[in-house]
Amino acid sequence: MTIFRPARMLGAALALSAAVLPGTAPAADFAGKTIEWTIPFSTGGGSDVWARFFAPLIAAELPGKPTIVVKNVGGGGSITGTNQFFTRAKPDGLSILGTSATTQFPYMLDDPRVRYDYKNLIPIMLSPTGGVVYVNPSLGAKDARDIGKMKGKEMKYGSQGPTSLDLVPLLAFELLELDVKPVFGMQGRGDGRLAFERGEALIDYQTSSAYLRNVVPLVKQGKAVPLFSWGIIDDNGAFARDPTFPELPHFVEAYEQAYGKKPSGPAFDAFKSFVIAGYAAQKPLFLPKGTSKDIVDAYVAAIQKVVSAPDFKDRAGDEIGEYKQQAGVTAERTLNAALDINPAAKAWVKNWLTTKYNVKLGN
Amino acid sequence: MxxxxxxxxxxxxxxxxxxxxxxxxxxxxxxxxxxxxxxxxxxxxxxxxxxxxxxxxxxxxxxxxxxxxxxxxxxxxxxxxxxxxxxxxxxxxxxxxxxxxxxxxxxxxxxxxxxxxxxxxxxxxxxxxxxxxxxxxxxxxxxxxxxxxxxxxxxxxxxxxxxxxxxxxxxxxxxxxxxxxxxxxxxxxxxxxxxxxxxxxxxxxxxxxxxxxxxxxxxxxxxxxxxxxxxxxxxxxxxxxxxxxxxxxxxxxxxxxxxxxxxxxxxxxxxxxxxxxxxxxxxxxxxxxxxxxxxxxxxxxxxxxxxxxxxxxxxxxxxxxxxxxxxxxxxxxxxxxxxxxxxxxxxxxxxxxxxxxxxxxxxxxxxxxxxxxxxxxxxxxxxxxxxxxxxxxxxxxxxxxxxxxxxxxxxxxxxxxxxxxxxxxxxxxxxxxxxxxxxxxxxxxxxxxxxxxxxxxxxxxxxxxxxxxxxxxxxxxxxxxFGRTGIDEGGETGRVRDTRPQLLFGAFVAIAFAYGIYDSLQHSYLAKIFPLGLSISALAGSLVVLALVQWGPTAGSSVFDTEADTPPGMRSMEYYLAWLLGLMAVSAVTGFLIGLGLFFVVFLHVEARAPLWRNAVLTASAMLFLIGMAYIFVLDFPGGLLQDLVDMPWPLR
Structure with missing residues (x-):
């Protein structure tokens, strides 16, 4: 049976053009090659699982069917491995890098340890996720419209730290003027959820898959009340409801329901940048800058083939497959929307982190 | 069920x-x-x-x-x-x-x-x-x-x-x-x-x-x-x-x-x-x-x-x-x-x-x-x-x-x-x-x-x-x-004549805790309270130990030095420590894999007086093992100066 392979056709077309047009780059062919996919986290975490899921699929669609191995370079909250990739990787298509929100945030906050620059990386794929904020029913809230009623009530929140992915919920609580007191030192979102289930924390959030798996049963038992999702960014760059939770308002809607106006100002601009960098653009895949166009095209074509396969969603399960995977130009656009954080918003968030949470960041 | x-x-x-x-x-x-x-x-x-x-x-x-x-x-x-x-x-x-x-x-x-x-x-x-x-x-x-x-x-x-x-x-x-x-x-x-x-x-x-x-x-x-x-x-x-x-x-x-x-x-x-x-x-x-x-x-x-x-x-x-x-x-x-x-x-x-x-x-x-x-x-x-x-x-x-x-x-x-x-x-x-x-x-x-x-x-x-x-x-x-005798790795050593090495080590411990105090003072309340409290009490404790070594009885649990029982002619611990430091120093220049290869050859020659063929076989098998592990774990070995200057092929990278 012959299988239609656009990647191969593209490769063949490129080969042909290379032969016909003098001066164009030779066609990408990875036959017999091994590609190293650097993951700046240790084995078994979310990013590692993500890479290990995609690696064989992408490899099978690349011209020449190379082998893709996942190389874990952990440490420094993913800064170490990303720095290393950034200084060492050659633009020959044999080194690729997958980062995460944890890598994006320190870059956006000018962490002095960061020596990588997203502007010098070519995004070729983007895996989004989402998240839902929920509260303990004892607060009396039925949905987002009751947010105003929760003002002035002190709510504990189990958090991993103010510059972790928890920056997004902390910003959201700040915008909503909720009296949320974070208790830091949680090992992961799971720990925060446990504190919620024990009744120690009254407000919490989980990323989409963990929410579906572990919080929906609590909602059904009446032990948790969902308020809003982070929402997604539509093609026009505006917030829209998360398709995974169509019944829940997104953050901006929730704000409007509570306060009767749209959120604005530097705090909201900061929130928008970080919510995109943390969720809509959570896991990007990169080639080093200077990689020739044919190699980039070969990758983008392979990824498009992978994510548009009819059985992709089934195979991915709800951990990876709930959201539309983006490839090439679309991925780049989403990522830029986050990383081009407006200077006033950046200054605001850095000052807020220092004054409220005593976080010292480099200038 | x-x-x-x-x-x-x-x-x-x-x-x-x-x-x-x-x-x-x-x-x-x-x-x-x-x-x-x-x-x-x-x-x-x-x-x-x-x-x-x-x-x-x-x-x-x-x-x-x-x-x-x-x-x-x-x-x-x-x-x-x-x-x-x-x-x-x-x-x-x-x-x-x-x-x-x-x-x-x-x-x-x-x-x-x-x-x-x-x-x-x-x-x-x-x-x-x-x-x-x-x-x-x-x-x-x-x-x-x-x-x-x-x-x-x-x-x-x-x-x-x-x-x-x-x-x-x-x-x-x-x-x-x-x-x-x-x-x-x-x-x-x-x-x-x-x-x-x-x-x-x-x-x-x-x-x-x-x-x-x-x-x-x-x-x-x-x-x-x-x-x-x-x-x-x-x-x-x-x-x-x-x-x-x-x-x-x-x-x-x-x-x-x-x-x-x-x-x-x-x-x-x-x-x-x-x-x-x-x-x-x-x-x-x-x-x-x-x-x-x-x-x-x-x-x-x-x-x-x-x-x-x-x-x-x-x-x-x-x-x-x-x-x-x-x-x-x-x-x-x-x-x-x-x-x-x-x-x-x-x-x-x-x-x-x-x-x-x-x-x-x-x-x-x-x-x-x-x-x-x-x-x-x-x-x-x-x-x-x-x-x-x-x-x-x-x-x-x-x-x-x-x-x-x-x-x-x-x-x-x-x-x-x-x-x-x-x-x-x-x-x-x-x-x-x-x-x-x-x-x-x-x-x-x-x-x-x-x-x-x-x-x-x-x-x-x-x-x-x-x-x-x-x-x-x-x-x-x-x-x-049943009496406070816990586990006992060493018992007592013989009479220790020279207590200076112990004092030196005790001083190192005290300095480490003093540094702990210094470092914690740089931080905010919640970050400093635990290491600060710990370091202050431990610093006091280390001073007590130093005093015991200096003025206490000359044998027993506080004055303790296994070297007192060491037969003369035995190589010092520092001698073998120098081998380890040497391995590190060479690796810092050549990268770990080459450094370890050199270490094997020299160590087996000097310490074990191994015949050349045995030396070669042992070194080669060690190298093969490491390379195999690097392959399985998708790992680069720690690089040295050499790797910084020259673009080496795998597995020497």
Missing amino acids: IDIILSALVNLLTGWHLFYMMVGVFVGLIIGILPGLGSIAGMSILLPFIYGMDPVSALGMLIGLLAVVPTGDTFTSVLMGIPGGAASQATILDGFPMAKRGEAARALSAAFFSSMVGGLVGAVVLSVFVVIARPIILAFSSGELFMLTVLGLSMVGVLAGTSLIKGLLACGFGLLLGSVGAAPATSEWRLVLGTDYLIDGIPIVVIALGIFAIPEIVDLLRQNKAIAAASRLGTGWLQGIRDTFTHWGLVMRCSAIGCIIGAMPGLGGSVADWLAYGHVVQIAKDKSQFGKGDVRGVLAPESANNSVQGGALIPTLLFGIPGSGSTAIFLGGMILLGMQPGITMVETRLDLVYTIIWSLAIANVLGAGLCILISPFVARLTTLPYVYVAPFMLMIIFFAAYQATTNWGDIVTLLAIGVLGIYMRRFGWPRPPLLIGFVLAKGAETYLYQAIQFHEWAWLWRPGVLIIAAFTIVSIWVGTR
Whole structure:
């Protein structure tokens, strides 16, 4: 049976053009090659699982069917491995890098340890996720419209730290003027959820898959009340409801329901940048800058083939497959929307982190 | 329910399922035997293969590995005095002296058999509690978890050896090392000495290998003979199994300790074997043989470290929260298989849950059986002249330490902790309390902070907290009832003529705590309170020790120097330390792989006077091993100046 392979056709077309047009780059062919996919986290975490899921699929669609191995370079909250990739990787298509929100945030906050620059990386794929904020029913809230009623009530929140992915919920609580007191030192979102289930924390959030798996049963038992999702960014760059939770308002809607106006100002601009960098653009895949166009095209074509396969969603399960995977130009656009954080918003968030949470960041 | 349990068993035993579980068991054994490599390394080998496998085979394979690693770990702990992994540290204390005495066979079979019992207890507990444990786990809040760390710290009393104050200081030093890195409450970087490496804290594998393995290797090299003094290797297999039955109550209690610690998310498996060891020393009437080769000191940690896995799977399956480092990766594996661990899975896919439980039970039996089968061969390692064994051990521990975060910092820290361990050993500072302090530091600080944040001081009156506090008091009381003689690694040394080296080491400890004070003063209140309080009291303690050395009696627990008993003509420890530093220095220039090759050639030539052909064969096999590991683990070795200047091909990169 012959299988239609656009990647191969593209490769063949490129080969042909290379032969016909003098001066164009030779066609990408990875036959017999091994590609190293650097993951700046240790084995078994979310990013590692993500890479290990995609690696064989992408490899099978690349011209020449190379082998893709996942190389874990952990440490420094993913800064170490990303720095290393950034200084060492050659633009020959044999080194690729997958980062995460944890890598994006320190870059956006000018962490002095960061020596990588997203502007010098070519995004070729983007895996989004989402998240839902929920509260303990004892607060009396039925949905987002009751947010105003929760003002002035002190709510504990189990958090991993103010510059972790928890920056997004902390910003959201700040915008909503909720009296949320974070208790830091949680090992992961799971720990925060446990504190919620024990009744120690009254407000919490989980990323989409963990929410579906572990919080929906609590909602059904009446032990948790969902308020809003982070929402997604539509093609026009505006917030829209998360398709995974169509019944829940997104953050901006929730704000409007509570306060009767749209959120604005530097705090909201900061929130928008970080919510995109943390969720809509959570896991990007990169080639080093200077990689020739044919190699980039070969990758983008392979990824498009992978994510548009009819059985992709089934195979991915709800951990990876709930959201539309983006490839090439679309991925780049989403990522830029986050990383081009407006200077006033950046200054605001850095000052807020220092004054409220005593976080010292480099200038 | 019974039919689900039985059909899960039948399913596991049919077709290829059992084969894949055997693959997991086999990989687990190899990873376990190699010191320092734990189930995390093993899981990372298997993860790439499980995508697309059928769930039963894949679960069997992963659980097979998870169950067997702490069993295989025991080999190097008992035979070499080198911790086989994070969970087999306490086994060294009595297992290794037994091996030195020629009772390796008895120690190993006791360890494997009690491991198997522990593993089976873990599986039974998991099968019962996975259905009902939810409220129990939810009852353990930050307050209870903090009290558990206090219970753990109370074990220092019995593990302190002959000098309580040195034991407490060692524990304090462990706590200080454990507070290196981002502070739990504020994420401020403490004690990082200006490096990026220390921000994540020091990996436990690096600490364990440094504090136990390096001093042991140096010491054995000095003695320049085989590890086992006697050669009664073949005997004692049945004795070890008999020991397990003789002390069945102890094995059961320690299995229970393992399950409980495993089931508490956040405490980590390495706490369990220390708690179990502390427990056995506390309740024993005759403590005189602990640290010198008491088989109970092997049974306790080994039964606990296998039952941990069963316990750790409870929160993993019920809440999707890992109970230990290796279950964290298991969680990743389940997600890769498209499974969603959590209450929904337990309620709707009980068949998968019981597949996991049966795999755990069967793999434990298989693993223990295989270990007993191969141990006569592995045990022969102890009869080889150590000068040939040492370079391989060094190679493996350097590789294992580097596996921790693949950073030069791992290697530098390994050596620094190794030097600390060498002098602690020399001057009679007990090392187990340091490990206890280290493994409990983060938990103690984090949970205390969280308990106060969530409940203010009301947490002190939570029933769970009171119960655990009562346990702690009873255990201290029982421990002191028969006279406060804890484990005793060295006894007393001869009359020490020159106390200056001890004063120097004592001064180093004092300076370290003084630096702890200085560093903590740079931070905000929540980040400084724990290291500051600790450092101030420990600094006072170290001054007391210094005074005792200077003005106290000239022999005994406070004035202690193994060099006083060293026969003249023996090479100094510093001589062998220089070899290690040389290896580092050369590696910094040539990169680790070439550096280690050179080290092998020169060391075997100078120290072992090995004939050229033997030297060549040994060096080549070491190189092949390392390259093979680098290939399997997708790893670059630490580079040196050479790699910075020249673009080297793999594996020299």
